[in-house]
Amino acid sequence: MKTVNLTFTLILSLITSIIAQQKxxxxxxxxxxxxxxxxxxxxxxxxxxxxxxxxxxxxxxxxxxxxxxxxxxxxxxxxxxxGMIEGHSHLFLHPYNQTSWNNQVLNESRAERTARAVNHAKATLMAGFTTVRDLGTEGAAYDDVGLREAIKKGVIPGPRMLVATRAIVATGSYGPKSNVAEASVITGGEEADGIDGITRVVRSQIGHGADVVKLYADYRWGENGTTQPTFTEAELKIAVEVAKSSGRIVAVHSGTEEGMRRSIAAGVTTIEHGDGGTPLLFKLMKEKGIALCPTLAATEAIFTYAGWKKGTDPEPESVTHKREIFKEAMQAGVTICMGGDVGVFDHGDNAREMLLMVDYGMKPIDVLKSATSVNATVFQLNDLGxxxxxxxxxxxxxxxxxxxxxxxxxxxxxxxxxxxxx
Missing domain, CATH: 2.30.40.10 (Urease, subunit C, domain 1)
Structure with missing residues (x-):
């Protein structure tokens, strides 16, 4: 019996050793x-x-x-x-020259949008972007949380995700909109107003799984569709206070000078787009450690869809302006995040933004940093980048x-x- 036990022990030890070596x-x-x-x-x-x-x-x-x-x-x-880090993505959107934003939000089923997002996630990973900061599902509720978890569990291939869920907009400012006053229309973001309202919605989104709190500090809701500020400085400040108390970063969409001023005063983490930037505002961003995610590729894509042929046609004024503010931000020493607003253009073509950053005046080595270590630091990804x-x-x-x-x-x-x- 002892011999049998000894033999069994030796065999087990040998098998364990082989497995250990294989591991x-x-x-x-x-x-x-x-x-x-x-x-x-x-x-x-x-x-x-x-x-x-x-x-x-x-x-x-x-x-x-x-x-x-x-x-x-x-x-x-x-x-x-x-692995590169995409700083501004919307996996639940696809290029607007295929289907307009309104029609995606209003007419594509959640099942279709999730199916597309699965493909977008794989394309993003295969393009070398192993992490994305996804800044809003644009009408697809909290489905980005489910997508993030499916990737974590290995159900589907994709990048690790920082998600913003529904994003936060001021009541009446965001689309889609209907000419029928009584119509109930899905909104591309979650509406919130006032100190109490914003506090509740920020906490609700965090409770539903948001890693990032995203707000729209301005939007096209002014007279004749002009872009005007939405949230007051006090509203933005409470959103930042609540989000940061939970350890979340805060991203703010802003394209106006006043929207940016309020966002900077509120102490947000990043300003997306930043078309209203001025040397003074960039100086303040530098002083407060607020990063800019310029989304150069989205701006160019929108004009391309409208018929502009880059390299042949004169450069649109908005594109020229984007070049100028990008240079002003760099001159001020503002931290630049690499993020193209992917979804406006093709997922998997994320690096388009990096090529434009060089075209607009940034050194290639600095662009590489922006897409890796800089984004990791700004997004609080302590062991990545x-x-x-x-x-x-x-x-x-x-x-x-x-x-x-x-x-x-x-x-x-x-x-x-x-x-x-x-």
Whole structure:
């Protein structure tokens, strides 16, 4: 009997050892590219060692202890960099030249919009964007929370998501609208007014799973459809106070000078679009540590849909203005987030914004930072956006050197999220 037990113990020990060795083999991956952008700077000849879902080490080959059993991936001619972070996305929208925003909100079923969002999530991940800040479902309620959870559980492939759920708008300011006064029409955001009303809605959205609180500080509700401020400074301040007390960041849509002034005074985290920016406002943003997400690609896309041919036709005044405020923001030292307002244009083409940032005057290396370490810092993603020991292994490889030619970020050859290669 003792012999049988001893034999059984030896067999069990052997099996356990084999399994452990197999796990060790599967657990370690060594990336050997030509260069590594670590979220801060480019390093020629670096290697990256991954253990499970985390980065074990990154640096010169002689600084890394490589396990005897490791999966080695040769990436000749390629740059390894952190998985990119999309700063302004709407996975539940698709390009407006396919279907107008009004018709998407009013006429596409929630099932169709979710089905599209699943495809958009996969396209985003495969384009090298392993994280997105999704700033509103635009009429699809809290379905972004469900999408986020489905991705977390591995039901579908997609980026990790920071979601804003319904977004918050002032009553009567947002669309869609009907000419029939008595008609009950779905709204693209959740309406709220006053200190009590906004407090309740911010808390409600957080309770429903919002990672980010998104508000519209101005919109096209003025005379003849002009863009005018919506929330008062006091209303914005209470939204920020409530959101930040729960650890949430606050994103504010703003395209007017007064809307931006109120948002800055309220202490928001980011201002989206920022078309009303002035040197004084950008100076205040710099002083208060408020970042700008300029959404250059969305502006150009809208004019393209209207018939503008870039490079052939004269540049629309709004596009020229966007160039000017982008440069003014950089000159003021404002933190620039990479975010294109994807959904206005195709998901998976997120890097379009990065190419425009260079076109508008930003250095390629700074654009790479914006899409990785800068966005991670602004969005409070403490273990993402950099390639360094203990950080989450969200890593991509692109053909060429994007610090020399930013178009390389569109040549994605490998996507890894949580240590898993997709």
């Amino acid at each position: 060790t083999f599967d657990n370690y991956i060594l990336l050997k590219p030509d260069r590594v952008f670590d979220g801060q700077q480019m390093h020629a000849g670096w290697w990256v060692l991954i253990k499970g879902s985390r980065i074990e080490a990154a640096g010169e080959p002689n600084s890394i202890t490589v396990p005897s059993s490791v999966k080695i991936i040769e990436l000749k001619g390629q740059t390894v960099m952190p 950099n390639i360094k020991s203990t950080y989450i292994a969200d890593i991509i490889a692109v053909e060429g050197n994007p610090a020399e030619d930013i178009k390389a970020v569109k040549q994605v050859k490998m996507v890894m999220k949580d240590g898993v290669i997709y």
